[in-house]
Amino acid sequence: MLALSGMRPCPAPFQADRTLAVGGAVGYDIAEVLQLTQERSLRDKARTLLDAPVEERLLYIREDHWIGYPAAQMVLAKLEDLYAAPDVTRPENVLIVGHTNSGKSSIVREFASRHPAQNDPHAGQAELPVIVFDAPAVPTEERLYTHLLNQLGAVTRPSEGVDGKLFRVRTLLRRLGTRVLVLDEVNNLLAANPRIQQQVLTSIKELGNDLGRPIVLTGTEVALAALRLDPQVQNRFPPVFLPRWVLNRDYLQLLASLESFLPLRKESRLASEVIAPLILEMTDGLIGEMILLVRRAATEAIRTNVECITEKLLRSLDWHSPTERNRLSAALELGAPARPS
Ligand SMILES: Nc1ncnc2c1ncn2[C@@H]1O[C@H](COP(=O)(O)OP(=O)(O)O)[C@@H](O)[C@H]1O
Ligand SMILES: [Mg+2]
16 A cells, blocks of 8 residues: 555645655656646647536546557557568467556557558458457357458358358458458457367467468467467467556656546646556556546546546545455455455
C-alpha cells in the first residue's frame, strides 16, 4: 500500500522541490513532470463540449480514443514490419502477451484500422489486408476455420470437413490479399485439452507457412505457457510483452493524455503527485482499468458539479482494484465474509 499525503482540493499543485518516488524505485526529470502536471491541453472536441449539455458530455466521456503510448507504438511498429515483409515460406510471427485489460486488442484493432479493406471496382474484388478475429471458445481446428470463414461472410457446410474448410480459408485469404492475420485472445484455445490445443496451434502456424504471411497471436501468460508446450510452435511465435504500468514518465504522460480527452470545466491534474500513484494503486497498473476508473470519476465529477477529478472523489467511488475483486470473489466462493481488506 502506498503512503499518500492528505486529500487536496483540485487542482493539486506539484511540489517542485521534490522528486516523485514510489517504493523508492522511480525518479525522473522534474522539469518534464512539471510540464505534464501543470499544463492541461484539452483536445479541441473536449474543449468545445465544455458548455454542452451534461448528457452530451457524459456520452463523450464513454467514447474510446486511441492513445499511442510508447509500448503500444513499439508493438505497432513490429506489426508494421510484419506487414511490409515479403512473402516467404517461414514468415516471422509474433505473440503479444499481456494481462487482461492491458491493451492487446486495442493495439491490433488500431493496426487493422490503419490497413482498412479496399474495394477495387475495376478489379471487381475486395482486399482485406489485415484480418483480426477472436479465437473461438471450445476450439478445434475445424471450429477455427468455420469461425474465420463465417467472419469473412462465407457460408460453411458441415459436410465440407476440415480439409475442405482449410482449402477455402487459404483460397479466400489469398484472394483478399491478406498480409497479416491476427488471432485475438488465443487463450480461448485453452478451453480445449492440451492435445487439441497443440493441434490447433500447429495448424495456425502451418496456415501462415502456406500463405507465406505472418500470423499475430494475442493472449495472456496462460497462452504463453500453452505455446511453450511445443518448442516448434514456441520458436515461431516470439513474444512481445505489454507490461503493467509503473510510476514513470510514460505513465504520467498517459494520464495527461487521458485528461486531455475529458470535457471537465476544471483541471484535475491526473499526473500530479497525489492522484497519479492513487490511480496506479486502484487499477493495478492496467490501462483498461485506468480508463474505466477515470471515466467513472469524470462522470461523477460532472454529475456532482465538482468538475474535476480529486483524490476525495476517487476515494469515494465504489471501486475495487482487480486484486481486491479477485480476493472478494475468492472469499465469496469459500463462503467467507466478502470484505475488502
Ligand atoms: N492505446 C489505447 N488507447 C486508448 N484506450 C485504450 C488503449 N488500450 C486500451 N485501451 C482501453 O482499455 C480497454 C481494454 O483494452 P483491451 O485492448 O481490450 O485489453 P486486452 O485486449 O489486453 O484485454 C479498451 O476497451 C480501451 O477502452
Ligand atoms: Mg482483448
